[in-house]
Structure formats: C-alpha cells, structure tokens
Amino acid sequence: MIVKQGIILEELEEKLKVCFKDKELLKVALTHSSYANGKKNIKFNERLEFLGDSVLQLSISEYLFSKYTNKSEGELTKRRALIVCENSLHEIAKRWGIGRYIKMSKGEELTGGRERVSILADCVEAIIAAVYIDSGFQVAKEFVIDNFKDTIEKAIKNKIILDYKTKLQEVMQKNGDISIEYVLTKHEGPPHRRKFYTQVSVDDKVLGKGIGYSKKESEQNAAQEALKKMEEENE
Amino acid sequence: MIVKQGIILEELEEKLKVCFKDKELLKVALTHSSYANGKKNIKFNERLEFLGDSVLQLSISEYLFSKYTNKSEGELTKRRALIVCENSLHEIAKRWGIGRYIKMSKGEELTGGRERVSILADCVEAIIAAVYIDSGFQVAKEFVIDNFKDTIEKAIKNKIILDYKTKLQEVMQKNGDISIEYVLTKHEGPPHRRKFYTQVSVDDKVLGKGIGYSKKESEQNAAQEALKKMEEENE
Structure with a gap:
C-alpha cells in the first residue's frame, strides 16, 4: 500500500514538474477535509x-x-482578479488531472467530489503552498507563473470569458437578430449526482454540446463549445 | 534642495530601520498621485x-x-482580516509619522491630505513593496512582522476593537444601565478641513476626549481614550 501510494505521488510530481523534498507536504495538500472527519x-x-x-x-x-510597467494600479487589479479566481484554478486542476489523486470520504466521492470545482481549486492552492514551504518563494513563484502563463496571457489580451452564454449572444447578434436555443437533451445518474446534457442551436443548426452537474453548467459548457468551434473555423 | 531631501529621506529610513539601496524606490513610495497630476x-x-x-x-x-499550528483555516482568515486592514496600516503610518514625508499636491494638502487615513495606509503598503523590490521577500517579511507585531498580538488575543463606541457601551453596562453622552464641544477650521472636538461622559463625569475630521471620528476617538484610561486604572 505504501509502495503504491509512493508510485502515485511520483506520477503526480511528474505532471507538476516538481520533486518534493518533504513528500508529506504533498500528501496533506491532496487530503480533503472530508477524509479527516471522525x-x-x-x-x-x-x-x-x-x-x-x-x-x-x-x-x-x-x-x-x-x-506591465505602463499599466495603472486599477488595470493591474482588474487583470489579477481575472487570473486569481476559482475558474482558472479549476482549469489548472483539470490539466493536472488532480481529481483522482485527492483523498476524500466515500460520501464526498459518491456525490461527485472528484469533479467539484471548489475542491479542485482549493487543492491547487494547497499544492502551491506545499511548494512554497518545501522550496521557498522563488521556486513557488516560478511554479505559479509556469502553470498560469496561458491564463495570464488571456487576461492581458482580455480573452477570459466569464459568461459564455452572453458572449455567444454577442457574437451571433453581429449578423442581425437571431434566436439562440438551449435544449436539455437528457440527464442521467441519481438525484445527488445528476449529469445534464444540453445542446445549443440556431435555426435548428446545432452549434455545440455541453455536459454539467447543473442545467446552468451544461448550458455554459455548450456555449463554450460553440464559441470554440466558431473560432477554429475562423482560423 | 537635493541635500535637504536626502537628509529627510535618511531621517525616515532611521524611523523605518531600513536603508534602501535604491533611494528612488522610497521616493516613489512617498509620492501621492495628486503630486503627479498634470x-x-x-x-x-x-x-x-x-x-x-x-x-x-x-x-x-x-x-x-x-x-498557530492548531488554528483552523477559518480562524486564520479571521485574524488576518483584523491585521491586514486600513485601520492597522493607519496606526503604523502614525507611528512612523509618515504624513509629513509624503509629496502631494497643494490642494490635497490644504484639505487635510497629510492626515487622511486612506493616503497614509496606501503609503505604508507602498513602502512595504519598496522594501520587497529593494531587498527581496525575506527582508520584506521581517520588516512587516517587526512593524505589525503589536497588531498581530492584539488580533490573536482578540483585543482589536473596530468600534470603540459599542465597546465602551458594553464595558459600562456591566455595572447596570447607564447613559453615555457624547457632546461636541467645539469645531474649528474651514469647512473643507474642519476639526471636531467631542467629549464623552457618564453622569457628568468626563471619561475621554477626542478630535477628528468628522463628528463620528471624534466620537470614536473620545470613546477610545475613555477605554484606554479605564484600562490604565485597572492595571
């Protein structure tokens, strides 16, 4: 069991491109409070x-x-808020595939804990702290910048979109008034862990599909896919 | 003039117990935006x-x-919010006597800029950044802890009071119902820079006096003085 856990931690360290001197720190960073309950x-x-x-x-x-030596304090604050937020932490967690490494209670796991945005985002912050304690601020800073560079670039170019449905509406209406339709095509799973499937279309042409743990999330994901496809077509 | 400014900066550096390698950083930290206008x-x-x-x-x-290795994340967050706030930054600014070192426009100065809480608090944060850029995180951290140690201690012991009037009410009512009276004794100065003088009393006994740039501020300061006197009497 110890050997197995060692191998799993090594696998994650490779993804993070970090080798912890104190492996215990990484273990704690990967332990959700539900696991410690009782x-x-x-x-x-x-x-x-x-x-x-x-x-x-x-x-x-x-x-x-x-x-950005020419940007004002107000500009910097706005950009930082776009970069340091649950959304971008969640993106990084998904890139690392961190969900499967987190120790959590059975109950948390059964209700979708491994995909829960807040659990994943918090875990990324905990790992950043673990790197900081293990190797100091300089290394932690490089680790952060390395992992956030895409997000930073998007924030600087104003490309971070917080509401994909609104953005899709804006983009589509450039060609005159249109009606965008979101249709829930199916849902599955038990009530406490239900998955929703939505597709978004204009004039019966399907633009994108999305899955989520709420209707709202599935709609946002469908709009995001539609925007991505349109961008690819324009490239 | 250059010599004079050099001497002034040296004087402040002594108070801060910091010697800047790059004096320009300290100068910028001491320059309010109003000074740069136009x-x-x-x-x-x-x-x-x-x-x-x-x-x-x-x-x-x-x-x-x-x-505080035994304190939960919630406890730590609460304490940090008590420590990192405009109030404590203002306290430190007053201790350094920083108001007189700030470069600001004549207009700002005439309307009480040298005593304005937000200007003083922002200036303390700017000086912290200047230390960080000049000497790195380790030195900046020591500088912060050294200057915040009283505030930290109070926060840990739950001794930070945000509303002195409420606190005074609580303390006084331990001896049964009483009526605390705040009386504005005078005000002076032009409308845009008016100073208010308030005294607080119980049964015609004056407990404390306070001055401020608003009635509210002068009342809070009067209550603070009353609490301080009572504490000293109990020691």
Whole structure:
C-alpha cells in the first residue's frame, strides 16, 4: 500500500514538474477535509489553502507589476482578479488531472467530489503552498507563473470569458437578430449526482454540446463549445 | 534642495530601520498621485501599493500559519482580516509619522491630505513593496512582522476593537444601565478641513476626549481614550 501510494505521488510530481523534498507536504495538500472527519491526527489541506492563496496572489501581482510597467494600479487589479479566481484554478486542476489523486470520504466521492470545482481549486492552492514551504518563494513563484502563463496571457489580451452564454449572444447578434436555443437533451445518474446534457442551436443548426452537474453548467459548457468551434473555423 | 531631501529621506529610513539601496524606490513610495497630476514623468505610489498589499498578505499569512499550528483555516482568515486592514496600516503610518514625508499636491494638502487615513495606509503598503523590490521577500517579511507585531498580538488575543463606541457601551453596562453622552464641544477650521472636538461622559463625569475630521471620528476617538484610561486604572 505504501509502495503504491509512493508510485502515485511520483506520477503526480511528474505532471507538476516538481520533486518534493518533504513528500508529506504533498500528501496533506491532496487530503480533503472530508477524509479527516471522525479520524484522529489526519492533516488535511485547508490550512495550506489559506497560505497558498497568498503565495498565488503575490506571485501574480509581482509578475504583472514587473511586466506591465505602463499599466495603472486599477488595470493591474482588474487583470489579477481575472487570473486569481476559482475558474482558472479549476482549469489548472483539470490539466493536472488532480481529481483522482485527492483523498476524500466515500460520501464526498459518491456525490461527485472528484469533479467539484471548489475542491479542485482549493487543492491547487494547497499544492502551491506545499511548494512554497518545501522550496521557498522563488521556486513557488516560478511554479505559479509556469502553470498560469496561458491564463495570464488571456487576461492581458482580455480573452477570459466569464459568461459564455452572453458572449455567444454577442457574437451571433453581429449578423442581425437571431434566436439562440438551449435544449436539455437528457440527464442521467441519481438525484445527488445528476449529469445534464444540453445542446445549443440556431435555426435548428446545432452549434455545440455541453455536459454539467447543473442545467446552468451544461448550458455554459455548450456555449463554450460553440464559441470554440466558431473560432477554429475562423482560423 | 537635493541635500535637504536626502537628509529627510535618511531621517525616515532611521524611523523605518531600513536603508534602501535604491533611494528612488522610497521616493516613489512617498509620492501621492495628486503630486503627479498634470506633470510629466513623475512616478507615484499607486502601483507599489498594488504590490505591497500582496507582500503584506503573504507575510502575515505565513506568520500566522507557522505560529498557530492548531488554528483552523477559518480562524486564520479571521485574524488576518483584523491585521491586514486600513485601520492597522493607519496606526503604523502614525507611528512612523509618515504624513509629513509624503509629496502631494497643494490642494490635497490644504484639505487635510497629510492626515487622511486612506493616503497614509496606501503609503505604508507602498513602502512595504519598496522594501520587497529593494531587498527581496525575506527582508520584506521581517520588516512587516517587526512593524505589525503589536497588531498581530492584539488580533490573536482578540483585543482589536473596530468600534470603540459599542465597546465602551458594553464595558459600562456591566455595572447596570447607564447613559453615555457624547457632546461636541467645539469645531474649528474651514469647512473643507474642519476639526471636531467631542467629549464623552457618564453622569457628568468626563471619561475621554477626542478630535477628528468628522463628528463620528471624534466620537470614536473620545470613546477610545475613555477605554484606554479605564484600562490604565485597572492595571
């Protein structure tokens, strides 16, 4: 069992491109509070998340401050808010495929915990703190910038979209008034973990499909896919 | 003039217990945006303030994280919010006597800029950023902790009071129902820079006096003085 866990941690370290001197730190960063419930002496990642949030903030602040010397404080603050948010932490968590490495209670797992945005985002912050404690601020900062570089670039170019449905509406209406339709095509799974499937179309032409754990999420994902396809067609 | 400014900067550096390698950084940290208005190529402290806020956050977060290993994430967040706020930055600015070192427009100065809480607090954050850029995170962290240690101690002991009037009410009512009276005794100065003088009393006994740039501020200061006197009497 110990050997197996060792191998799993190594696998994740490769994805993170980080080798921890103190593996215990990574283990704690990967432990959700639900796993510690009712058990004694199990450390979980909430305190690390508290610290990681500040490490992330300073890393991004300094990067923006040094790189964009002509941008005002207001501009910098706006960009930082686009970069340091649950959404982008979630993106990074998905890229690392971190869900499968998190220790959580059976109950949490059964209700979709491995895909829950907040759990994944918090875990990324905890890992940032683990890198900071293990190797200091310089290394942590490089780790953050390396992982956030796509997000930073998008934020600078104003390409981060927070509401895909609104964005799709804006893009489509450039060609005159149109009516965009979102249709829930199916749902599956038990009530506490139901998956929703939505497709978005204009004039009966399907533009995109999306899946999510709420109708709203599936619609946003459908709109996002539609925008992505349109962008690819324009390239 | 250059010599004079050099001497003034040296004086402040002594108070801060910091010697800047790059004096220009300290100068920018001490320049309010109003001073740069309508002038070309004058750097002011808003961008530094953006960076300093994050340096401060991480310094305090790490200190709390390392020192209070038994406190939960929620507890740590609460304490940090008490420590990292305009109020405590203002306290530090007053301790340094920083108001007189700030470059600002005549207009700002005439309307009480040198005592304005937001200007003073922002300036402290800008100085923290200047230390960070000049000497790195380790030095900046030590600088922060050294200057915030009283505030941290109070926050940990739950001794930070945000509303002195309410606190005074609570303390006084331990001895049964009483009526606390705030009386505006005088005001002076032009309308845009009026100073208010208030005294607080119970049964015609004056407990404390306070001055402020609004009635509210003078009442809070009167209540604060009353609480301080009572504490000293109990010691």
